[in-house]
Amino acid sequence: MTLKPITLAWRNLMRHKSFTFINLLGLSIGITCCLAITIFIRYEKSFDTYHQKASRTYRVVENFKSAEEVLHWNTTAYPLAEALRNDFREIPLVTQAAGPHHRLFKIEDEHGNVARYEEDRVLMVDPFYPQVFDFTWLAGNPEAALVQPNAVVLTESVALKYFGASMREKQSILGKHILLENKDELTVTGLIADAPPNTSLQYSLLIPYEFFKRNNTYSANNWSGNYQGTTFVTLQAGQSVQDLEHRIASWKKKYLKPEDDRRITYALQPITEAHNDIVYGAGPGSYTMPQKFIYAATGIAFFILLIACVNFINLSTAQAANRAKEVGIRKVMGSSRFGLVMQFLRENLLLLGFTLTASLALTQMALGYINQALAIINLHLAMDAQALLTALAIGVLVMMLACVYPAVVMASYRPIEALKRKFSSGSEQGITFRRSLIVFQFAIVQLFIIGTIVVAAQMKYFKNKDLGFSTDAIVTTYLHDQEHYETLRDQWLTHPAIADVSFSSSSPQASYQYRYGTSFRLPNQPEEEGQEAEMKGADLNYLSFYKLTLLAGRNFTKVEDDLKEFIVNEKLITALHWTPEQAIGQRLTINEGEGTIVGVVKDFHNESLQEEISPCVLINWKPFLELANIKIAKDQNMDEALAFIKKTWKAGSPDGIYSYVFLDDAIARKYAMQHLVYQGFTVFALLTISIGCLGLYGLLSFMALRKTKEVGIRKVLGASVAQIVGLFSKEFITLLFIAFVIAAPLAAYFMDGWLHDFAYRISLSWWMFALGMGLTVVIMLLTISYKSIKSALANPVEALRNE
Template sequence: MIKNYIKIAWRNLLKNKVNTAINIFGLSIGISTCMVILIFVRYESSFDHYHEKAENTYRVVQHNQLPDQTLYWNTTAYPLASALRNDFPEIDMVTQTAGPVSREFSIEDEERDLIRFEESHVLFADPFFLKTFDIEWIAGDFNTALSDINSIILTEELANKYFPEHNENYQSIMGKTIALQSKDPLKVTGVIKSAPGNSNQRYNILIPYEFFKINNPYFSGNWSGNYQGTTYVVLQNEELRKPLEAKIASWKKKYLKPEDDKRISYFLQPLTEIHNETLYGSSPGGYILPSKVLFTASIVALFILVIAIVNFINLLTAQSISRSKEVGIRKVLGSKRRDLIRQFIFENSIIIIGTLCISVAIVSALLHQLNTNLSIIDLKLQFAWSHIGLILLIGCFTILLAAIYPAIVLSAYRPIQALKNRIQLRGTGNFNLRRSLIVFQFVIVQLFVIAAIVVALQMNYFKNESMGFSSNAVVMTPTPEFSKLEVFRNVLLENNNISKVSFGSGPPMAVHGFQLGTSFRRPEQTVEESLDAEMKIGDVNYLDFYDLELLAGRNFTSNKETFDEFIVNETLLKSYNWTPEEAIGKKIQINEGQATIVGVVKDYHNNSFQYEITPCIILNWEYYQNQAFIKIGNQNYESLAMIKEVWEDTFTSSIYRYDFLDDAIEKEYVLERLVFNGFTIFSILAICIGCLGLFGLMSFITSRKTKEIGIRKVMGASILQILSFFTKEFMRLVALAFIIAVPVVYYLMNLWLEGFTYRIDISIWMLLSGGLITFIISVITCSFQSIKAALANPIHALREE
């Protein structure tokens, strides 16, 4: 019997090649898209879950209460870990890290040549780090690997990079020396596997935290601020969390100054929630993906799968009339309805299983492409055996909906009517169900299309809205030796392609997660009255380089070893209700010292557009002028080679690297671009699947109304009138879908835009544009089948067999 089922199924597939291809194509798109999204969601929801102690591990976070706001920091003061370890015996484990940061390393090869490397994920960690987090060891002893202050642990990739001659004998490189910053020799004491992609701890090198403390005594002993230090604690169980937070609240006054004790509070954040929690921002060197984004993605995956299944059902039932005689003959010959149901379920399941196999191949290709497109966040998605359960779940769900319902419809035909080719479905319920499903599909389609338009316009706003400073054709490069800055500048300006050069701590807008923070107050105010501000270091050319507009006062007149002048932005003045003219000559106190305001610049975006403009203080201070900003001719990238040559001739003991400011700014919108790309792709997929749904319903209607079309043509109806007859039917469905979709998408996109301080407003034309796009595509899809039906010979339609 099964052999017979397979033979008949194969014949029907070959008989309807086009419809079969559309069936498989539409369903495979839906299943593949659903699987990719769910694999992505599962990956992004699994960060740090692989650690054995994950459920009882917490990151210590800090709330900084200011008079006008509360700041939420994911990093804490460096002395905190040692104090917690000494004073709270109920804490099983406390570990502290600094970084990750970029550092330069050098090593002598066999020919005694010095080879330099720059690594971007160098993490300073104490020995407890190796016992808190699960790390796969290749060589070395994790109990002693970080005991020596001058030790270094490499990942497998870096061990191969630094010592290619070891030929995978990693034990042979134990004790070899690598120089940090060309001066501090470190001995290799371990080789480990890289952290998995779904880890918030990003590193490729581990160096003892004690080494950091000795070389950074001010940072490591300062309780008032935080300098990329992350503290983790391990508890025996979750019930100890709240009592411990309460104890810390009263305990911290033991170490903090009275003014710091009032503003600083410590809390424990579960390790497994770090990656999806937006309140504290991303970990140093990592990124976050909010839970609401993952939830939305899961809903999108379900919608894509459901509309693909709906199309599959529509196409199968639309083709069912061509098999009505087969059903009639089988029933006359004694087949029971359950036998027919079993047969059609078997046939449809074969198609679905085949589609699943095709989908697996598509998924592998899509995951590879997704990893490539999102390499900026080091995405490491791959299809694994653990996803087999997900495939089976999707397959069972698809078979349940897409195989059983068509089988029931096909098996319900009455034999007499089937043999006379006069199939009459009972009432209008089935047809109304199809209409409802098409409306549902196009509600989803228009949600995606309109959402993609809104997101695209918001991204365009990010790209084209004035930031208040010039960023075009700006090259940024580090300046490791301050004493050589003027020599570097003068040589660069000798080239006609270089128009301006400036030095400072960073561009006007914070990029690469780097921003210097401070607090400010009037000299007569108390520390408790201090407000938060960004501190920006810039030389005398900084304002002119970035075209920052002075509203009052003057620019810096000379570069100074210690600062005594400030230039502030408009937002800072609002704290004291000063006008720009009133602010000139006023003194303010910051954490680093006191100075006089000599200039006020017009507000510029010192943060990306997701966030508001904050108070900013510009200092002329040699201490932090560690970046060079070079203005090259517009799109004149030939000068890059010259900049590199001059840089390497000037800073001979360091490694050259550069970045374009525009590229760095664009990276600040990684999550938004991910959302934009997602909605764009989903819109295209939804339109494709929705059009297949229209095609299926159109096939159903034309097959039922063949004789009606023939009669209309015989009675003189033109092709245009017949097209109008069918198009009008479907445009009502599309219009109804648009009416339903508009309020839903308007609410959802406004909710999304609320996450941006600077945003576009949703206009009626955006909504209408989405509806128009869907309308045009629907008309084209309908016309294809309508024209085919209208051009058919009416004689064939009216002929009785």
């Protein structure tokens, strides 16, 4: 007996197959999008929250007041952690990390076989680090593993890579040796599980901070420098953060120089907020997911789900008219309104059950695609028990939004009116409600289409913008042997496929890891009046290699062993109120020393297009020539050239690990987050269009059924196919224009706000909105055409006979 209502619900769904399929597909797309976005949001909000002490742990961040602005850094001077630990006894734990760094390792097995590995996530940590952050220890003593300077703790994946064949049991790895940078022997003292993907400071190996301090004495003891070090404090429960910040503000003068004390302030930031903070950023080696992206994704998830629910409500209430006679007969036979509501609700819930099942399968596929598409930020989205609970919660929400109202509407017809096929109960009010839902749906669709057009135009601008330097067919690789770089240049230039070679510290637009910062001022100015700048090492060939324009002065004449000469950009001399000619011969002081300006180059985009061009100083200092820039000649075999570059490089550095990157690829990575936005807008626009078209097609099907007699009479009276199509189209076109009036200002507001994040951007133009409107009209007409033309071509005699 209990299965009878479900069987009846199943039969009713199968009786209206097209309605069932359209609603199943539309709701599945909506729930899949909502669930996938919800999993993404939950992942991005989970960074560093899994540590037991997360709620009491803070990252120490630094604010540095320069002459023009306040700079916000997520790293601090290395000596800060030890000073806090010694002077603030009420702080239970203070720890620090240096890195993550890029390092080379060599492993030699018992048979004398040598293997070399390159690791990007080598983290130097003190013994307090495992007390603040949670690690899963598989072997070794957590309290002693990081005490000795020449120790190393491996993650499980690295241990398997290095010692896989000999790892009979986890304890057997302890005591093994690896060679760091071909000179320092490290002893394995611990084995830990791989770092969770949602940790801000990623690691593959842990090396004691004491090792770093011993090998980097200048930076480890320099209070004025801010390098790649992060300081954390864990407070007592209930301890006042504001009080501690005030005490640190007056305490820091004990260690900082007077000018630094005036410029530097420290603040405590909860580690659970670091990943989503755009002011200080997530931290070295990690990516930042801005909070506004989280809000935007939340809004998108809600609106896509809402569109799917609107579709369901629209189709269900439209179908109610076609099931009015069924309702009338049931009521005459004694069915109560509550019983009818429950019957229709069972049909909707059964459909929702199928939808949720399909959505879970689609979500699993979608997550795999998203992880692959966003591999550049190392995304790890996966279904888990919480995702299933989320799917259930979405299902309950859909039931409340979409299932209850249609069931009540369908059960509300009066028997006599229903049997006479007079639908006054749902006529004007119902039609007005459905029109409102259609307008809402079209407005969201147009919002996404216009947004996609704007983002695509901005991405095209990024791609085509003149950066002020050459990027074509340039390969960059870092050197292990800087002493013989001229010999390496000569060897490379013997190959016909290699057009030119230059050595520097970075390309004109450097990646974050290899960007050197400094400050500049006149020799007679106090240090606190220094302004921030980028510093680049460059050889004599750098200007011609990258086609930088020299406005005044000359190029370098030779590479120096110490600091003597500078070439600067326009931005720097503008800050000092000089013309290019006036700058030549002036003395300039930077953090690294003092020199003479011998040349001024035209501004080039040394920052990404999201930021303003910054002051830049080129120095011809030999220690900074660590990057080889190699231009491949046109119409030459690229693979052959790359093979020769590698062969020559390996001949000079047999113990090194060779890697290279194309400059245009490296620059493109700077816009990974913007590309993510573009992909998101594109995908969501297509999905909202798909859901909208499904709903529109379903409504047209019911409209065609209700207008069968009208279409037949019009055809008998001589109406053409075009006129019949116009009959079906004109109402929707009117609703579409109303939706555009709503969507256009909203799109302008949101997209103008998005564009304002970029220093170099396009302007919103009328054609973007016109194109969005035009595309929506075309999509709508294509959707309408099939069903309306089919109705227009039907035999009017058959239509009138059926009526």
